[in-house]
């Protein structure tokens with residue numbers, strides 16, 4: 786697909802990346818414009834060969850936890866006008882699901898995820914780099930609620946994982962990656978002005 790634009794939306798876990806992205810996508814689709822979204826989470830490595838005990842030891846907040854090779858290949862294929870088999874990931878079992886979902890190319894693709902801007906191999910693919918800058922204590926409060934409700938987690942496992950990997954990896958990888966961003970967004974997924982700025986950019990590309 787000639788001139789495909791790829792927009793990366795990154796930030797800490799619980800910063801509001803998904804809400805921001807889903808709000809943007811819904812408003813663009815409402816206008817009848819065509820756009821795709823890929824979540825970096827779907828590219829967590831397949832761990833079906835590991836026991837549940839071993840899967841619980843994985844550091845999910847390290848760039849190596851993601852199969853970025855596959856994400857790069859998929860973004861390149863979409864840019865070339867080819868469809869991809871989008872992986873599906875289960876947070877409860879910490880591994881890929883057997884089924885994939887076909888995704889067809891579009892002129893604008895949004896990718897969202899924690900390590901997108903912390904991974905030098907991905908940066909050249911992005912036309913716009915956005916960082917959702919939310920204080921870590923707010924991220925944690927949101928993550929607790931979400932992980933209890935949606936990701937089958939206990940409060941104890943959330944707090945242990947936060948101390949052992951989420952917080953240290955945030956400081957090591959995610960926070961410094963904000964300096965690679967073109968746009969820094971405060972107020973999480975509800976920053977109306979930032980949504981409007983990106984929306985008008987996307988409208989210009991698509992119209």
Ligand SMILES: Nc1ncnc2c1ncn2[C@@H]1O[C@H](COP(=O)(O)OP(=O)(O)O)[C@@H](O)[C@H]1O
Pocket residue numbers: 796797798799800801802803804805927928931972973974975976
């Ligand atoms: N500005 C905001 N105000 C209040 N709640 C928000 C805001 N941004 C996001 N949330 C909520 O916080 C939770 C985590 O946001 P989410 O977008 O899933 O984060 P991420 O994708 O960065 O992990 C969700 O329940 C979402 O609705």
Ligand SMILES: O=c1ccn([C@@H]2O[C@H](COP(=O)(O)O)[C@@H](O)[C@H]2O)c(=O)[nH]1
Pocket residue numbers: 797798799826829845846875876878879880898899951
């Ligand atoms: O199997 C898994 C995979 C990931 N996580 C945690 O998820 C977040 C990233 O997802 P967001 O949607 O950005 O919150 C990451 O911080 C991992 O710790 C997991 O717990 N288990």
